[in-house]
Amino acid sequence: MPPWLGRGVGLAGPPSRRLGAARGRERAGQRSLGSMDLTNIAIWVTTVVVIFITAVVTKIIVTGRRATFQPGLQAMVHDQYRALGSVFTLRFFRVNITLLVGPEVLDHFFQGLESEISHGNTLDFIVPMIGKEVGFGVDLATRNEQMRFHNDALKLSKLRSYMDPMLHEVEDYFATWGQQGVVDLKHEFEQLLMLISSRCLLGREIRENMFDEVHTLFRELNGGMSLASVLFPYAPTPTNRRRDRARAKLSKLFTEVMRSRKSSNRTEGDVLQNLIDSRYKDGRPTTEAEVTGLAIMLLFLGKHTTSVTSTWTGARLLTNGKWLTAAIEEQKEITRTHGDRIDYNALLQMDILRRCIKEALRMHPLLPLFPRKVHKSFTLRTKDGAEYENPGGHTLVSPALFNNYLPYIYKDPGVYDPDRFSLNRVEDKVGGKFSFTGFGGGRHSCVGEAFGYMQIKVIWSYLLRNFELNLESPFPGTDWSKLVASPKGKVLVAYRRVAAA
């Protein structure tokens, strides 16, 4: 038996049965990973893949190859889930990786104290991208305060002030489209989201005077997301050197902007300004290096995620006539009430569009799995009442992709059905508050959720009101080789302007 095929030790036992995943005993007749049919190449491939991906995010193995993630992984998790229940462990050499299936076993996973369960060192590769003054480069207390700065800058009461600049960017961008044509939606949204992010997060000066330079530098900084850089963030490779140079140049540009605002006593209504004005509990203001790091972090975590979700939303809408029509009708209704110029209040009323986005995210989660490292042993209880001990040192994985398709939570999970989130169905609450984890959950849930929805709504509201759209290429597959699962290849869409009603 290969060393990574340890015995599955998540055993559906009666309440109070304590099963240390590494120390668990196998009961007679129970299936374990060791009983998998190793002649089945698909299972081999998917097993290697799940371990490889988990290994990538937990830095267990080292390889120059790109990770792939086959749909067969779903089937493999499904088999183990049916055989062993919602908690089971894969053993890889001496490393135990416990999968937690279903929302009911995620309370501690998402809400436990950082000293008890955390991302571990899985996000260390971000430090050289954003700087050692913020995030995982600083101690926990400082990091928590910095998260508060992010929260404050993106809280609901601030979002209204980002509406006008966001709308301008969207209108200006689509004004460059012709009367009709074919575009790669994925590429278009990447460009547009960079413009919106620059304007709303980084501010007017960068958007108007340094956009091309910042865009190029940001692409180079993104090299830090390559597999080699994730595994060896400090190796003297050309990609890492380019990443470091890009960050230094971005720092210089942001510092110039901050100094110019201060010297001319000028303030702006953007996220950068919020970060400049933030204060630690002891009254200390943020430093230029901290503001730079926090701004880059938001750009890094907010731009691509939003652009990918916008693309999936489009792909789903344009292949589901019923929901496309419903979303267009909603726009017409809102235009009748609010007029042609959409404001923040109108945006809040786009409930069908919101559900269409959320359903696209359920079917296409950006993170197919969430990893966490256990620091302090804890016991979790499944919905059937079985108890499992999770020893310190273990890696836990919540397979979001699999959870999003659980039929006892989501009826007909393979069907695109935004209605499942309507008030009379609320399937995202069926299994408790972690039934829908498109934006994570608990302690590290996404601070940009509302801002992300806002951007996607502004974009799609504009498209639905002004264009007839058709998906020309086949429905996109998923590129699992990136840290954020994205649509594969081009997403070609034919557009035609419609005359104003």
Ligand code: HEM
């Ligand atoms: C549709 C768009 C988005 C999706 C699907 C998304 C998804 C997520 C997810 C799943 C997490 C949790 C990761 C984990 O638990 O390991 C997360 C965290 C985070 N997101 Fe987003 N995100 C989106 C947009 C944004 C935007 C627009 C911003 C900022 C402008 C942002 C900033 C962040 C930050 C700072 C965190 C880390 C929170 C923490 O660790 O405490 N995100 N996001």
